[in-house]
Amino acid sequence: MPGDARDPTTIRSLAVAAEDVVNAFVYTRENPGRAVLRATPPFHGRMRARLHVYRVDDSPETGAVHVEAASLLDAETVAGYPTLEDIEQRVDGEASAETVREQRADALEVWADRARESIVESAAFETTDGSHRASVSTLG
Numbered sequence: 001m002p003g004d005a006r007d008p009t010t011i012r013s014l015a016v017a018a019e020d021v022v023n024a025f026v027y028t029r030e031n032p033g034r035a036v037l038r039a040t041p042p043f044h045g046r047m048r049a050r051l052h053v054y055r056v057d058d059s060p061e062t063g064a065v066h067v068e069a070a071s072l073l074d075a076e077t078v079a080g081y082p083t084l085e086d087i088e089q090r091v092d093g094e095a096s097a098e099t100v101r102e103q104r105a106d107a108l109e110v111w112a113d114r115a116r117e118s119i120v121e122s123a124a125f126e127t128t129d130g131s132h133r134a135s136v137s138t139l140g
Helices: 017-032 075-079 086-089 097-116
Strands: 014-016 034-039 047-049 050-054 065-068 122-127 128-137
Touching: 014 017, 014 034, 017 034, 017 097, 047 097, 047 128, 065 122, 075 097, 086 097
Parallel strands: 014 047, 014 128
Antiparallel strands: 034 050, 034 065, 122 128
C-alpha cells in the first residue's frame, strides 16, 4: 500500500460504537473466545474500530489493530462489572437459581447502561513498534 497506509501509528482517532464496546467486554468475560474492537488497514487519521470475535489472533498476518474493550472503559466501570459470584454472595444462598439469574441479568443491564456512558477519551493499543495512543470518539 502506498505511503503509511499500513502504519497504525497514523491513527489519531478511533470511532467506536458504545454498544460494540459493551458487547466486546461482556463477551470476553463470559466466553472462551476474545472480543476486541478492530481496525484494519488501510489506516488513516480517523478510523472506525468494529467488534471482532476470535479464538486465534490473525492480526500479525492482516496488520489489524486490536483494542481491548477494557481499555475503552473507565477503571471504575471495569471494576464494577457484576459477576455471578457477586450476585450469589449478595443473596447469600437464600435465593433460587432462577432468582440469581434474574438478578444478574438486571445487574448486567444497569452495568451496561453505565458502561455505554463511561467510554474514555483516549486509549492505547499495541503496534509492532510499541504502544500508540489515539483519541476515542463514540458513535451513536
